[in-house]
Amino acid sequence: MKELIVISGKGGTGKTSLTAAFCHLAHNCVCADCDVDAADLHLILNPEIAQSHTFSSGHEAIIRQDTCTGCGLCEKYCTFDAISQNKNGTFRVDPYACEGCKVCVEFCPAQAIDFLEAECGVWHSSSTRFGTMVHARLHIGAENSGKLVSLVRREARTVAEAEHAELVIVDGPPGIGCPVIASITGADGVLIVTEPSVSGAHDFERVAQLCAHFNIPAYLCINKYDINPELGDSMCAEAAQHDIPTLGKIDFDPAFTAAQIRCQCVTEYEEPGTETIATQVRDLWNTLEKHINP
Amino acid sequence: MPEMRKNQNDSPFTLAIASGKGGTGKTTLATALAEAAGMAVTLRDCDVEEPNAHLFVRPRWNRHTEQNRHVPQIDAQRCSACGKCAELCQFNAIAIAGGRAMVFTELCHSCQGCRRICPEGAISDMDMLMGSLDCGVQLKNPATPINFISGKLAIGQVMAPPLIRAVKNVGAAEPLNILDCPPGTSCPMITAVRGSDFVILVTEPTPFGLNDLELAVETVRQLKLPFGVVINRADTGNSAVRDYCRDNDIAIALEIPWERSIAEAYSRGDSLCDASPALKNKLHTMLHHIMMREETV
Numbered sequence: 001m002k003e004l005i006v007i008s009g010k011g012g013t014g015k016t017s018l019t020a021a022f023c024h025l026a027h028n029c030v031c032a033d034c035d036v037d038a039a040d041l042h043l044i045l046n047p048e049i050a051q052s053h054t055f056s057s058g059h060e061a062i063i064r065q066d067t068c069t070g071c072g073l074c075e076k077y078c079t080f081d082a083i084s085q086n087k088n089g090t091f092r093v094d095p096y097a098c099e100g101c102k103v104c105v106e107f108c109p110a111q112a113i114d115f116l117e118a119e120c121g122v123w124h125s126s127s128t129r130f131g132t133m134v135h136a137r138l139h140i141g142a143e144n145s146g147k148l149v150s151l152v153r154r155e156a157r158t159v160a161e162a163e164h165a166e167l168v169i170v171d172g173p174p175g176i177g178c179p180v181i182a183s184i185t186g187a188d189g190v191l192i193v194t195e196p197s198v199s200g201a202h203d204f205e206r207v208a209q210l211c212a213h214f215n216i217p218a219y220l221c222i223n224k225y226d227i228n229p230e231l232g233d234s235m236c237a238e239a240a241q242h243d244i245p246t247l248g249k250i251d252f253d254p255a256f257t258a259a260q261i262r263c264q265c266v267t268e269y270e271e272p273g274t275e276t277i278a279t280q281v282r283d284l285w286n287t288l289e290k291h292i293n294p
Numbered sequence: 295m296p297e298m299r300k301n302q303n304d305s306p307f308t309l310a311i312a313s314g315k316g317g318t319g320k321t322t323l324a325t326a327l328a329e330a331a332g333m334a335v336t337l338r339d340c341d342v343e344e345p346n347a348h349l350f351v352r353p354r355w356n357r358h359t360e361q362n363r364h365v366p367q368i369d370a371q372r373c374s375a376c377g378k379c380a381e382l383c384q385f386n387a388i389a390i391a392g393g394r395a396m397v398f399t400e401l402c403h404s405c406q407g408c409r410r411i412c413p414e415g416a417i418s419d420m421d422m423l424m425g426s427l428d429c430g431v432q433l434k435n436p437a438t439p440i441n442f443i444s445g446k447l448a449i450g451q452v453m454a455p456p457l458i459r460a461v462k463n464v465g466a467a468e469p470l471n472i473l474d475c476p477p478g479t480s481c482p483m484i485t486a487v488r489g490s491d492f493v494i495l496v497t498e499p500t501p502f503g504l505n506d507l508e509l510a511v512e513t514v515r516q517l518k519l520p521f522g523v524v525i526n527r528a529d530t531g532n533s534a535v536r537d538y539c540r541d542n543d544i545a546i547a548l549e550i551p552w553e554r555s556i557a558e559a560y561s562r563g564d565s566l567c568d569a570s571p572a573l574k575n576k577l578h579t580m581l582h583h584i585m586m587r588e589e590t591v
Contacts, residue, residue: 009344011316011477016502037480038314038509040502058384079405081459096484096517101405102384138480140513145480146452174316174477175343178452198563199321199346206344209449227554228561252557254530260501261532 001160002188002292003153003168005034009203011174013195014223017256018281019171020044020265023130025285030165031128032156033135034149034183035173036121044265047126047133055121055136055151057144058100061093067112074104074113096141120144123152125159132159146182149173153183167292176210184210189217189292191247195224196232204235208242218244219291221284225249247291248284253277306467307585310490312514314506316477318496319526319550323577324474325350326566328440330577335440336468340486341476342425342445342457349563353430353442361445362421363456365399366408372416379408379417400452423448425457427464441468455485462486470585479506479513487514492584493521494547499531504538511544522584527552548580 006019019041023031033041061082063074068091075083075091082097083104093104093113105113120143123136134156138145156168172183172190184190190211194200204220211218220239222232236246255277259269267278311324321339325347328337339347366379366388373394380388380395387401388408395408399422409417425447432440445461447454454476462473475486487493493514497507507523514521523539528549539546550556550573559569567574 008316010346012318037478037483038316038506040315040505043501043505077406077410080455097488099403099405100384101403101407102382103405103407103410106382106407107410140479140509140516141481141484143481175454175482176449177343177447177454177482179480180343181450181452195561197561198349199344200561202346202349203344206449213450224557227557231561257500257531263501 001157001166001168003157003170004292005170005172005184005187005190006193007172007180007184007190007207008174008193009176009207010194010200013193013200014250014256015193016040016044016171017260017266018193018221018223019169021267021281022169022285024265024267025282026167026169026289028165029131029167029169030156030160030163031130031133032152032168032170033133034152034170034179036136036138036145036148036152036179037173039135039137041171042135044260044263045128045130045133046263047124047128047135049124049126051125053123054119055123055148056117056119057147058118058120059102059115060095060098060100060118061102061104062114062116063091063093064112064114065090067110069110069112071109074108077103077107099143118142121148123148123155125155131165132163134159146178149179149182176206180210181214184216185214187216189219191219191221191288192244193221193223194235196222196228196235201231201235205238208239208244212242219288220244220246221248221250222246223250224252226251245291247287248280250280250284251277306469306471308471308473308490309584310473310475310487310493311496312475312483312487312493312510313477313496314479314510315497315503318498318503320477320496321346321350321474322560322566323494323496323524324472326574327577327581328472329434329565329567330574331438331470331581332578333438333470334468335470335472336465337440337442337472337474338461339444339474340458340461341474342447342454342461343476343482345444345446347474348428348442348444350565351432351440351442353432353440355428355430357429359427360423361425361427361457361460363404363424364406364419365402365404365422366397366417367420368395368397369416369418370394372414374414376413378411378413382407382411403453404456424451424453427460429465441465454482458482458485479509484513484517487519488517490519492587493519494524495521496524496526497535498527499525499533499535501534503531504535507535508538511542520587522547525549547584548576
C-alpha cells in the first residue's frame, strides 16, 4: 500500500480539485483530508459519515477566581501572552492564545489554576462514491493540528490495510509548518500543485526544500499553466534541478469551478468543451500513478 | 452588521487581511491597500510559512535579522535526572535517558517551564533559529512610504506563531498597520489577527470559498473582532457567498471582478493598483470607511 500526499505551499492553486479527481480516477483507494483547519474535499466527495470520534489533545488553563489572590505571577511567567489582567483586577487566560504548557498551573502559589483536557476537534470515517474517506475538523483556535493530521493519516492507512486498498490519497494543507510536516513525513510521494506566478514559484521553492529536508520523493504539477507559460516553463526547469519531475501542466479552465458548484470533480463533469481539461487531468493521473507504483 | 465602533483616539489602526481558504487574494489586497492608502503605512507579512508580499512591494531592504527562540540546554554535570522537567513538559520535548535529561528541541514550545522547575539549576536557555525578519521601505510614492516587514520561517521549523508575534511587534508603528495574514483558522491565523482593530476576510464565490469563509467568520466572531468581507473574482462561481453574507448581516466591503489581465499582472508580481487604477480609488474609499469605522459600502 502506498501513500500519496498532495500539497502546494501556496493556497488556492487547485490541490483539492485535483485530489478529488485523483480519488475518482484511482481504483481501490482510501481518501483522507489533512487540511484540518479549512477542509474542503468533503464538498466534492459528499461523504456519508459512518463513524465520528472526538479528538482530545493537550489541556487548557482556567483560573478559579475564588482562589486567585491576584499576585500576577502567571501573567509574568506566560511566554504566550495568554494571561492578562481585566479592568476589575482579575486575571484571565485567553483560550485562543494558551498553548497548554502548564507553567501557570505549576507555579501558581495559590494553586488557583485548573488544567482541563481540551477537546480539539472531531474526526470521521465516511463512505463516498470513490471509497472510504477519513476526514477531520479542528475546533476554532484549537492547538495540536499536527497531531490531528497524524491521526487522520494513521486511520486512513488502517482502513486501507483492512480493505486491501492499494493507495491512500491525502489532500494536504497549505504552508510549510506543523500540519504540512505532519502530512508529509514518511509518505511514499508528494505531488506539489502550484501555479505559474511569482508567489507560486517562491512557495514551490520552499516546499521543494521541505521535501528534500525530509527526504520524500516530490513531483510537480503546474496548474493554470497558460496564465504565464514562460514562468511555468522556468519553474519546471528549476524543479528538474532539484530532481523533481514535472508530471503535468493543466490549463486555467472555469470548468473546475463549474464542476465544484455541482459537487463534482472535473473528470466527472462531462459538459461540451471540457474534454481537453479532463484529458489533461487524466494524463496527469496516469503519469503520477506510474511514479507512485512503478 | 458586525459591531463597528467609532474611533475617537489617535492610536495606530491595525487592519488584518485574512481568509479561511488560501489563494483568495489576501496578498494582492494587502499590498494594494498599502499602495492606495494615501498615507504612511507599515505593511507586515505575517504569512511566515509562505511570505509573498515582498514580491509585489519590491521594497528596498535595509535590515535582515535572524530570529531565535529559546530552547532548553541541560548542564549534564548538574543534572540529577530527577525527571521533574520531563514530567512538567506537555510537549514531550524532554525525556530522561541514560541517567540524564535529553531535549528534543523541535518539539519545544519555549514555555520556560523546565528551566523554572529544575531544582539543580541545570537548565539554561539556548538560542534556536526559527527564521528571519526582513525590513525595508518602498518609496514608489515618496510622500506616502510603505514600511515593510516580512517574516520567513526556517525550513523544517514546525511552529509559526512565535515568529508571527515577532513580525507584529518589530519596528515603529505608523498610523496604519496592514497585516497580510496566513490562511486557515488555526494558531497561525489567530496569532496574526489577534488584537487587530478590523479584519477583512477575502473570499471567492465558490463552494470552497464559502465553506472556508464560514469557518473564518466563526473564528473572528469568537475573537470578538469587527470584520467585513471582500469578494474576489466576484463575477465567477455562484451567488451563495453573497446570500450567506446577506443572511448573516455581514458587510461586503468590496467586490473585485475576475479579469484575465489582472490574473496575468498578478502572475508577474505587478500591483493591482497599476493593473486596475479604478480599483485603487475604490480601495482608498473602502480603507477610509473602515478606519472611520463607519458602515462599509
